Amino acid sequence: MNPFVPMIEFQHVRRTFGRTVAVDDLSLSVLPGEIFAFLGPNGAGKTTTIKMLVGLLHPSQGTIRVAGWDVVEHPREAAQLIGYVPDEPFLYDKLTGREFLDFIARVRGMSPRQAQERIAQQAELFQLEDFLDQLTETYSHGMKQRIVFASVLLHDPPLLVADEPMIGLDPRSVRLVKDLMRARAAEGKTVFISTHTLALAEEIADRIGIIHRGRLIFVGSLAQMHQQGLMQDKNLEEFFLELTNTQLQSQSSTDTFTPADSLPTSTPAIPEALPPSQHRSASA
Amino acid sequence: MATSWVLPADGKTTTSLGPILPSLSAEAWAFWRLRCQRTIWALRRVLQESRLRLALVLLLSGVLWGVIFWLCWDGFRFLRSAVGHAPTHDQIVHHVFGMYLLALMLMLMISCGILLYGMLFRGPDISLLLTLPVSAQRVFLHKFQEAVWLSSWAFVLLSSPMFVAYGLVAHSPWYYYAVLVPFLISFSYIPAAIGAMACLVVVRWFPGARMLFLVGVILVLVAGGAWLVRGLSSTEPGDLLTPHWFQSMLHRLRFSQHRMLPSWWVSMGILEAAQPKQPAPWASRPPWAESLLFLTVTISNALLFRQIAAGVGQRWYRTAYSRLHTQQHASDQELRRRFWLTGVVRFLRQWSHWASQNVDRLLVHLPMGSQTIRLLVVKDFRLFRRDPVQWSQFLVFFGLVLFYFLHMRPFSYDIHHATWVNMVSFLNLSVVGLLLSTFTTRFVFPTISLEGRRFWLLGLLPLRREQILWSKFIYAFGSSVFPCSLLVLLSDWKLGISPLIIGIHQLTAGLLAMGLSGISVGLGAKMPNFQETSPARIAAGFGGTLCLVLSALYIVLIVAMTALPSHFWLALQTGQATWSSGPFGLWETNIRFWMFLGIGCSLLLGLTATAVPMYLGFRAFRRMEF
Numbered sequence: 014m015n016p017f018v019p020m021i022e023f024q025h026v027r028r029t030f031g032r033t034v035a036v037d038d039l040s041l042s043v044l045p046g047e048i049f050a051f052l053g054p055n056g057a058g059k060t061t062t063i064k065m066l067v068g069l070l071h072p073s074q075g076t077i078r079v080a081g082w083d084v085v086e087h088p089r090e091a092a093q094l095i096g097y098v099p100d101e102p103f104l105y106d107k108l109t110g111r112e113f114l115d116f117i118a119r120v121r122g123m124s125p126r127q128a129q130e131r132i133a134q135q136a137e138l139f140q141l142e143d144f145l146d147q148l149t150e151t152y153s154h155g156m157k158q159r160i161v162f163a164s165v166l167l168h169d170p171p172l173l174v175a176d177e178p179m180i181g182l183d184p185r186s187v188r189l190v191k192d193l194m195r196a197r198a199a200e201g202k203t204v205f206i207s208t209h210t211l212a213l214a215e216e217i218a219d220r221i222g223i224i225h226r227g228r229l230i231f232v233g234s235l236a237q238m239h240q241q242g243l244m245q246d247k248n249l250e251e252f253f254l255e256l257t258n259t260q261l262q263s264q265s266s267t268d269t270f271t272p273a274d275s276l277p278t279s280t281p282a283i284p285e286a287l288p289p290s291q292h293r294s295a296s297a
Numbered sequence: 298m299a300t301s302w303v304l305p306a307d308g309k310t311t312t313s314l315g316p317i318l319p320s321l322s323a324e325a326w327a328f329w330r331l332r333c334q335r336t337i338w339a340l341r342r343v344l345q346e347s348r349l350r351l352a353l354v355l356l357l358s359g360v361l362w363g364v365i366f367w368l369c370w371d372g373f374r375f376l377r378s379a380v381g382h383a384p385t386h387d388q389i390v391h392h393v394f395g396m397y398l399l400a401l402m403l404m405l406m407i408s409c410g411i412l413l414y415g416m417l418f419r420g421p422d423i424s425l426l427l428t429l430p431v432s433a434q435r436v437f438l439h440k441f442q443e444a445v446w447l448s449s450w451a452f453v454l455l456s457s458p459m460f461v462a463y464g465l466v467a468h469s470p471w472y473y474y475a476v477l478v479p480f481l482i483s484f485s486y487i488p489a490a491i492g493a494m495a496c497l498v499v500v501r502w503f504p505g506a507r508m509l510f511l512v513g514v515i516l517v518l519v520a521g522g523a524w525l526v527r528g529l530s531s532t533e534p535g536d537l538l539t540p541h542w543f544q545s546m547l548h549r550l551r552f553s554q555h556r557m558l559p560s561w562w563v564s565m566g567i568l569e570a571a572q573p574k575q576p577a578p579w580a581s582r583p584p585w586a587e588s589l590l591f592l593t594v595t596i597s598n599a600l601l602f603r604q605i606a607a608g609v610g611q612r613w614y615r616t617a618y619s620r621l622h623t624q625q626h627a628s629d630q631e632l633r634r635r636f637w638l639t640g641v642v643r644f645l646r647q648w649s650h651w652a653s654q655n656v657d658r659l660l661v662h663l664p665m666g667s668q669t670i671r672l673l674v675v676k677d678f679r680l681f682r683r684d685p686v687q688w689s690q691f692l693v694f695f696g697l698v699l700f701y702f703l704h705m706r707p708f709s710y711d712i713h714h715a716t717w718v719n720m721v722s723f724l725n726l727s728v729v730g731l732l733l734s735t736f737t738t739r740f741v742f743p744t745i746s747l748e749g750r751r752f753w754l755l756g757l758l759p760l761r762r763e764q765i766l767w768s769k770f771i772y773a774f775g776s777s778v779f780p781c782s783l784l785v786l787l788s789d790w791k792l793g794i795s796p797l798i799i800g801i802h803q804l805t806a807g808l809l810a811m812g813l814s815g816i817s818v819g820l821g822a823k824m825p826n827f828q829e830t831s832p833a834r835i836a837a838g839f840g841g842t843l844c845l846v847l848s849a850l851y852i853v854l855i856v857a858m859t860a861l862p863s864h865f866w867l868a869l870q871t872g873q874a875t876w877s878s879g880p881f882g883l884w885e886t887n888i889r890f891w892m893f894l895g896i897g898c899s900l901l902l903g904l905t906a907t908a909v910p911m912y913l914g915f916r917a918f919r920r921m922e923f
Binding site: 028029030031035067068069070071073082088089090092093094095097099102103105107108112116117119120121122148150 | 316317318319320323324326327328330331334335338339342421422424425427428429430431432433616618619620622623624828
């Protein structure tokens with residue numbers, strides 16, 4: 014895989030809901046091998062961004078590419094490169110976990126033997142054997158979430174997109190998913206997660222993007238934040254609250270919203286996507 | 298690694314090799330397998346857990362099939378004996394089949410469009426399917442096939458007895474029955490495909506005005522139906538069933554014989570197959586060949602329409618999905634700019650907002666139960682009016698009945714015939730009751746099950762469980778008694794019924810609303826289904842089926858107990874029966890006794906039908922663990 018071709022590329026993306034601007038002029042690149050955490054308050058535009066990335070919604074303006082494939086023009090090709098864990102996962106309740114995984118494997122083009130092998134691997138990884146042959150309507154939330162993770166990783170996608178992935182998982186599964194994300198990044202695959210859990214972002218993300226009221230107001234690594242004195246003595250939570258609160262006050266004082274004006278003076282412009290190895294070395 | 302993939306050469310263009318995608322046939326096979334597996338599991342579940350329900354459904358379907366078959370068989374025999382002239386007879390049957398199939402075609406078109414809207418744009422699995430590497434056409438076809446099945450099984454159930462009865466009366470050859478199935482299946486594909494395309498086009502281009510389109514289509518159809526009914530019922534006195542009347546009817550129905558209508562092809566094909574094997578001297582081909590020709594035309598058109606619909610789905614489905622889900626919060630101003638008629642929607646929204654606020658205020662201050670119960674009723678009322686599925690079905694059903702009642706005079710009943718009028722008035726009362734029972738079964742029965750899923754909310758509030766059930770009962774009774782009584786009053790007024798019978802009808806309407814509310818709330822609490830999230834599925838379960846059957850039984854008993862004595866009383870009043878004749882020896886004092894007995898029994902039955910299910914419901918609801 015070419016590490017310098019962005020795995021995800023948003024170019025001036027805008028999405029409106031009637032007169033409400035959900036995502037405004039979003040430009041962002043995420044490279045292969047990078048774990049990118051997307052943060053923002055409720056209603057900031059995170060889920061809309063992810064839904065556009067996975068092809069559910071089309072952007073009003075701009076383009077989104079996954080490994081060079083435009084998600085609107087080539088939704089099938091883009092979808093084949095993505096494994097998507099939604100915030101509210103769906104499973105067919107009148108199928109067993111194994112049948113569901115088999116369906117996903119088949120529509121992703123695997124032969125019956127390949128599907129069987131991959132399902133067995135995922136079942137072992139996520140410890141699904143005990144309930145894999147029961148109807149999914151009998152599963153707990155955590156069991157469902159594990160099946161969903163298994164289903165999105167069946168085809169070993171180069172891009173994993175997850176919207177609030179840790180909700181409903183027990184501590185062991187949370188640890189497993191975190192390790193899995195790190196391992197995938199180490200293999201040169203990309204992970205794009207949206208989360209409210211700042212600790213998760215702080216722990217595993219190479220870069221963090223903060224979106225507020227549809228605009229990307231910060232992109233960078235924790236190391237960059239420290240290097241440029243943005244964090245001072247603050248942790249990510251305090252930084253996030255300060256940043257979004259500054260935005261809120263700025264918005265209420267003036268009708269015109271210009272993120273650049275309201276950013277802390279020392280905040281850098283959105284940096285170019287750096288190879289993840291550089292982020293990690295900077296963090297170390 | 299099962300699926301390898303290759304990045305485009307420059308990372309920007311899409312001209313080079315891409316990810317390896319499943320072939321279209323593999324895609325189709327995967328979806329077919331999915332459907333089979335889901336169906337097998339659902340059937341297995343029904344056979345294991347709901348045998349009684351299955352038996353009841355099969356029995357009721359069989360009874361319905363038998364009744365329709367008997368009615369049609371008798372009708373066709375009457376027609377054959379009454380109209381001896383074979384060409385005239387065939388012409389009449391052809392018109393009957395043509396009109397029937399045309400009406401079904403319109404209904405299938407609308408029902409398939411509505412079903413597909415729900416499946417393609419609101420289905421819970423769509424957000425999964427659209428993120429998989431499958432073509433939009435595959436998702437569309439998967440849902441389209443489901444919609445065709447769901448919208449046309451009833452069509453086959455209702456049509457098959459009629460066509461079988463005709464075949465038997467006409468002594469049709471064996472192949473008549475063989476071609477029925479392909480004719481009906483291919484026919485149902487055509488309107489379904491048109492409805493599907495209309496759905497996609499409306500959502501793609503006018504996502505904010507979709508309800509307006511639906512209402513517009515329904516209004517146009519109702520207006521067309523009214524025009525047709527008015528035309529057919531404007532008969533001169535003494536002209537009924539004369540040759541002139543027949544010719545006039547056929548002339549008015551000539552639009553159903555247009556050669557471009559699929560209903561005409563099917564009607565012609567079926568009637569040709571029903572002909573004797575020997576061709577008529579003037580015919581160029583034998584009847585079976587003619588029938589086969591029409592079958593070929595129907596099937597080829599069905600395939601063509603299906604292909605066009607699949608193409609439309611491939612081209613517009615993803616865009617339509619995105620547009621719909623980003624148009625929900627469009628402002629009124631923006632909607633009006635895009636489509637001027639949405640100004641009407643805006644006005645209706647404002648008006649309904651004002652009206653509903655005032656109704657809420659009124660409900661909170663009505664003297665019914667405690668303040669807690671009134672607040673629960675207001676909550677249920679708000680949920681009702683904000684759920685278009687509920688109020689639109691309510692409006693359609695009751696609107697159709699209202700329309701029928703308003704146009705009763707043009708049907709040219711002999712309104713001077715007192716017993717006939719009495720019978721029609723009680724039949725109208727039964728129709729209102731049956732409609733009400735579908736409403737209570739479909740919308741009131743599932744509310745307890747749905748409440749149970751979020752019982753942590755009500756369960757943690759300082760209120761008794763009985764209050765929840767009382768609030769459901771008051772909500773069901775209050776929302777059904779007024780429309781029910783008004784409709785019955787309108788029917789009585791149009792028929793010119795005497796004040797005594799009007800009083801009896803109003804009492805019966807009240808009893809119907811009370812009993813049906815009691816049955817649906819009580820059984821809903823006694824037999825809840827906390828697994829399902831869909832009210833329609835809860836209502837279709839065993840509890841819902843039992844509720845519907847008991848409701849129908851209750852309506853029949855209540856109406857019979859009040860209708861029969863008043864029928865005899867009217868017969869005596871008009872001199873059509875003598876005081877000492879008739880059943881039970883009718884004389885003046887005796888008939889009054891029977892009338893009071895009937896009313897007393899119906900009161901008793903009404904109270905029992907309310908109290909017993911409610912008692913059972915209270916007991917079960919108190920013990921229920923959530």
